[in-house]
Amino acid sequence: MNKKLYLDDSDRDPLIGAWVDLASPLICEMLGSMGFDWILIDAEHAPNSLPQVLSQLQAIAAYSTIPVVRLPNHDASLIKRYLDIGATNLLIPFVDCAKQAKEIVSATRYPPQGIRGVGAGLARVSRWGTNTNYLLKANQEITLLLQVETNVALNNVEEIASVEGVDGIFFGPADIAASVGKLGMADDPFVQQMILDAINRLTDLSKPTGVFSINREFLEACSSAGSSLIGATSDVNLMVSGGKTLLASYKEK
16 A cells, blocks of 8 residues: 655655646656655646546555645545545645644544544555554554645644644745735745745754745755755656757757
8 A cells, every 4th residue: 555654754864756747647657766755646736536646646556656645625525535545645735724734634533533434444545444454553654744835824833733643844835925925936035935934943843844846946945944855846847847948959959
């Protein structure tokens, strides 16, 4: 079954990951074969359905790369379905406060710790019931990342991160920029400093953090501040930037 993303080793080098937005199992296999530490399957902005995410999880399973799935929202019934197909590492977007964080944690846990419905015996995550220990260990086998994407969330980040069951905080520079009146300006120094300040605050609390950007200098600053998850590229970026560079090399001649 899909592997758990462990974030509690503070002495380890940052884990380098790639975003997958083209809804392709083949691209997941390709990136997995390259040796990325983790791959983010995006079900928020990418054209992914639940069965499409399942096929990408199956494609990655043969590789050491660890899959993380970003869900479209906080809906508990949707969280349950993604868990049942084996998405054990979740990234939940747009979390603004500790109350939302607690509700999300509850949706990922079986009773009495949470409200997750018990249907794993019919699902891939328990190997359709052949893993008879699954229910006993399920609550401990989930890695839950919450995405901070607004100025409000940045102000509440310590409270969000301190909720029991939250394993790490992931920052969304583009939406943070939009929330402070800088739409389309994710690389603005003010926006970057807001994120770095939050990373430093969480590092002081020994709470893992992550960030996605194609700005190498900014990512290196995030790593130096303590971020352990570095989203360094995406399938879209690799294709577009590589294609543009190649085309320009021919056009120049």
